[in-house]
Amino acid sequence: MSARNAIEETAAYWLVRQGDGLSGEEQAQLDAWLNAAAEHKTAFWRLEYSWEKAGRLSALRGPDTLVEAMAETAPSASLRRGQPRWAVGLAATLALAVLTSTALLWPRxxxxATDTGERRLVALSDGSRVELNTETRLRASMSPxxxxxxxxxxxxxxxxxxxxSRPFTVHMGDRTVRVLGTRFSVRRxxxxxxxxxxxxxVRLSGPKSGPAAKPVLLVRGDVxxxxxxSVLQSRTSDQRVDDQLAWRRGLLVFDQITLSDxxxxxxxxxxxxxxxxxxxTAAIRIGGSFEATNVEAFVRLLQSAYGLEIDHDDGIVKISE
Structure with missing residues (x-):
């Protein structure tokens, strides 16, 4: 039996015993086991959550199933010692049933996703909200x-x-952002x-090796x-923060950036x-506020303000002096 399965089986046994009521000595044993390793708490809480979501695993309610549970092959020796055979069998069955159902019940x-030019607002089950910009792919998982x-x-x-009690972590390859509750944007x-x-x-963590291995603490206005x-940290003004988040209003705000950018x-x-x-032409400096999806209006402004040559060629707009 693998170490993981042994932990799951032990967690299932204590879950069954807890349902019947624990003596003071048994509660002390459970507490000691839970505090022995973080994996123990995680397994116990996960099985407890799945059991509740399954209505305490209705498949185990009937008397026929209990008889089958009693006849199950006994689990590890650590659980057999001093425990009633029916309880050990039921724990083993519960562990198997919960492990099987967890794949369906535990939040995946x-x-x-958004397409080109699309924005999308997503409401997560914990009350958080995420706004997705153009061509974005995001996965999210909320658990207890x-x-x-x-x-x-x-x-x-x-x-x-x-x-x-539940920090929010955003993974971006080998970098992570960890927060309790705040507002921030991430671009990858x-x-x-x-x-x-x-x-x-927020706390930004980089690759585990290299100069950025130490987490960087960022506060309002930090970029x-x-x-x-490597990681470069800088400060910016409230106005620049608002400008960089203008995409949430469907705008692009440029502060004398190159035409190429x-x-x-x-x-x-x-x-x-x-x-x-x-x-x-690429080095020309551009400033102003523009509709992100109105590329034709931007091109007309380039032509009228800078006298640039504009050539349309099968979905590509070529710009030159």
Missing amino acids: PAHY DSREAWLDEGEAYFDVAHDA DGDKVQVLVAEGR ATGMGA AAAEFNRYNQTQLKVLDHQ
Whole structure:
């Protein structure tokens, strides 16, 4: 029997005994076992949760099933000593039934996604809300003892409900953001990750090896950009925070960035793609507020304000002087 199965079996046994009422000595034994390892508590709570969700496993309620439970093959020797055979058999059956049903009852990660130019608001079961930006892939799992999300690609804004007993963790490859309750955005482009804190504080952890191994604490107005084993932390103003989160209002706000970078941002939101043909044009500085999905309006402004040449070619807009 594997160590994991032994833990699950022991947890199931104590769950059955607890249902019948524990003596003071038995309660002390249970407490000692639970406190011996975090895995013990996790297994016990998980089985208890699954049992409750299954209505205490109705499959075990009938007398025929109890007879079958009593006839089950006895589990590990550590449980056999001094325990009634029917209780050991029932514990073994309960462990098997709960382990089988857990795959159906225990919360699996929910998948959320947006297409090009789409935004989506997701309400999680813990009361948190997540806004997904264009071309984003997110998974989330809420359980009685943990709250986790995985940002596989794209950008998301998290408004996390406060819960001191269950920190909220966002995984982005080998980096994680851990919070109790706050508002922040995360953007992931391959190996590059950017975290912007709008309210509260978060803890950003990087790869376990390298200069970014030590967690970085970020507070309101902090921006952290991680790539590879490195992370760069900086401060910004409330206005810049609002500008960077303007996508939540369907806008792109540029503060004198290059046309090349502006085109790359527009390309995230539109099927029509912008292509800057020469370095001199790419270096032009752009400022202002623009509708993220109205690429044609942006192109017209480039043409009228800078006198640039615009050439439409099968879904690609070529820009040059």
